[in-house]
Amino acid sequence: MSSPTPAPPDRDPIPQAARPATTPPPWPQTWILKVIMAVTGSIFVAFLLFHLAGNLKVFLGAEDFNHYAEWLRTLLNPLIPGSGFLWAFRGVMVASLVLHVYSGTTIWLRARRARGVHARKFLLRRIGSRTMFWTGLIILCFIVFHILDLTMGKVVAAPGFDPGDPYSNLIHSFSRPPVAIFYGLTMALIAVHISHGIWSVVNDLGGTGKRLRNVVFAVAGLIALVVVCGNLAIPVAVQAGILTVG
Amino acid sequence: MRLILEVWRQESPRVPGRLEAYEITDAREEMSLLELLDRLNHQLVEENQEPVAFESDCREGICGTCGIDVNGVPHGPENNVPACGQHVRSFADGDTVRIEPFRAAGFPIIRDLIVDRTGLDRIIQAGGTVAVDAGTATDADTLLVTHEQAEAALDFAACIGCGACVSACPNGAAYLFTGAKLQHLALMPHGKMERGKRARSMIAQMEHEFGPCSQIGECALACPAGVPLSAIATLNKERLRALLRRKDN
Ligand code: HEM
Numbered sequence: 467m468s469s470p471t472p473a474p475p476d477r478d479p480i481p482q483a484a485r486p487a488t489t490p491p492p493w494p495q496t497w498i499l500k501v502i503m504a505v506t507g508s509i510f511v512a513f514l515l516f517h518l519a520g521n522l523k524v525f526l527g528a529e530d531f532n533h534y535a536e537w538l539r540t541l542l543n544p545l546i547p548g549s550g551f552l553w554a555f556r557g558v559m560v561a562s563l564v565l566h567v568y569s570g571t572t573i574w575l576r577a578r579r580a581r582g583v584h585a586r587k588f589l590l591r592r593i594g595s596r597t598m599f600w601t602g603l604i605i606l607c608f609i610v611f612h613i614l615d616l617t618m619g620k621v622v623a624a625p626g627f628d629p630g631d632p633y634s635n636l637i638h639s640f641s642r643p644p645v646a647i648f649y650g651l652t653m654a655l656i657a658v659h660i661s662h663g664i665w666s667v668v669n670d671l672g673g674t675g676k677r678l679r680n681v682v683f684a685v686a687g688l689i690a691l692v693v694v695c696g697n698l699a700i701p702v703a704v705q706a707g708i709l710t711v712g
Numbered sequence: 713m714r715l716i717l718e719v720w721r722q723e724s725p726r727v728p729g730r731l732e733a734y735e736i737t738d739a740r741e742e743m744s745l746l747e748l749l750d751r752l753n754h755q756l757v758e759e760n761q762e763p764v765a766f767e768s769d770c771r772e773g774i775c776g777t778c779g780i781d782v783n784g785v786p787h788g789p790e791n792n793v794p795a796c797g798q799h800v801r802s803f804a805d806g807d808t809v810r811i812e813p814f815r816a817a818g819f820p821i822i823r824d825l826i827v828d829r830t831g832l833d834r835i836i837q838a839g840g841t842v843a844v845d846a847g848t849a850t851d852a853d854t855l856l857v858t859h860e861q862a863e864a865a866l867d868f869a870a871c872i873g874c875g876a877c878v879s880a881c882p883n884g885a886a887y888l889f890t891g892a893k894l895q896h897l898a899l900m901p902h903g904k905m906e907r908g909k910r911a912r913s914m915i916a917q918m919e920h921e922f923g924p925c926s927q928i929g930e931c932a933l934a935c936p937a938g939v940p941l942s943a944i945a946t947l948n949k950e951r952l953r954a955l956l957r958r959k960d961n
Pocket residue numbers: 500503504505506507508510511514566567570571573574598599600601602603605606656659660662663664666667668670925926927
């Protein structure tokens with residue numbers, strides 16, 4: 467009587483992983499994800515600059531700032547009635563965020579798989595590119611915090627939140643040292659994220675020209691610097707007592 | 713010169729590997745890293761031990777056969793130089809030098825320092841060629857190429873296919889390699905005829921076995937042929953072009 471034989475050993479000296487691919491490439495293909503990252507990332511960068519310009523109105527005083535906030539809510543009135551534009555804009559931002567986070571996470575996971583088990587040594591000179599996922603994750607937490615704090619006035623907001631007085635809400639929130647510090651740190655991480663991110667955009671959209679690449683590389687650093695310095699000025703001014711309520 | 717070599721030893725793809733330390737007491741500054749491994753192998757053979765398996769051919773930087781990680785950097789400490797052109801003078805007397813195979817999931821180890829780089833061959837098979845009837849050589853001026861165009865294409869044709877870009881990449885990506893081939897052929901009249909088709913198939917094949925690019929830039933520092941980093945952007949450029957154009961050329 468014959469006993470069952472084990473499966474024949476794989477005698478091919480080339481491991482399975484290295485034989486010609488018979489499966490379709492990963493879906494969605496990485497180049498598509500990268501283009502999605504580039505488009506949504508650019509939308510965020512444009513938003514950041516726009517947002518910064520609005521934020522800096524805080525230095526012009528309560529009236530200017532609150533007027534600006536009201537203007538935002540009723541933008542494109544009467545063409546688009548009520549807060550219609552604002553909600554459409556929010557829809558685009560949320561959709562972009564979902565796509566950006568999905569693509570970024572997928573790319574990050576694929577990268578970890580393709581690297582193999584022998585991790586590359588950590589290179590300080592590439593810290594921005596190596597930490598995109600982690601800086602992104604902290605930014606995501608910050609976005610949730612920030613909306614609860616200053617848009618919705620829920621959970622983490624300072625006591626006495628008044629939807630009609632964004633100026634005071636801002637000052638009250640930033641008067642809390644931990645909030646000011648968290649905000650400042652996140653701005654620094656955003657600067658790291660976008661300085662590498664903008665450089666990535668030119669690559670992902672196929673910018674091969676020498677001058678274009680040099681210009682974008684420099685502009686990326688400049689935008690990051692402007693965003694971090696501009697936004698940091700606000701909590702610093704609040705903590706220093708330069709910006710106060712009333 | 714005395715050096716301690718920590719060398720990756722692995723009998724076959726299926727058994728785990730380990731680093732083993734060997735001492736070389738008579739290394740000389742002018743030795744290349746491959747000659748250092750030759751020296752080690754003489755020593756091992758004299759001691760009746762199994763020599764270290766590693767690959768090399770031309771030993772003058774043109775074939776792309778040599779490929780080892782030295783202290784975690786592909787080819788060795790000098791940027792843009794293949795292992796056969798790296799010298800012992802980069803190290804100081806008494807240094808420990810860690811020599812490993814190229815590291816990437818797309819490069820499985822065959823034995824010791826030899827890895828299977830046929831993943832790169834499969835990318836080339838997917839479209840890194842020009843489908844012309846080669847026949848007998850035509851007159852040199854049948855297809856006119858300007859000097860500038862030829863020079864630009866040569867910057868990318870310089871790739872020797874060693875795989876250092878993949879090993880240098882913390883994402884295990886083969887963008888510099890694939891992008892170099894796409895850019896080289898996109899600049900030449902023969903290559904232009906299948907430009908779109910080539911981008912689609914080479915990139916799909918690349919994505920089977922290699923990782924995504926995160927614009928880290930290590931590849932171009934390691935590349936012994938000095939392929940410019942813009943090759944990584946060429947990849948998406950050619951793919952987007954194929955998407956919008958919807959033609960084979
Ligand atoms: C203010 C918000 C944000 C801005 C302005 C921003 C901007 C950018 C830009 C411009 C890029 C480059 C895209 C490209 O590859 O071409 C990028 C990449 C990336 N982002 Fe964001 N991002 C933001 C939020 C986030 C969040 C919330 C995550 C969550 C995980 C994230 C994760 C990533 C990752 C992982 C990459 C790198 C992808 C790669 O390896 O190529 N980002 N970001």
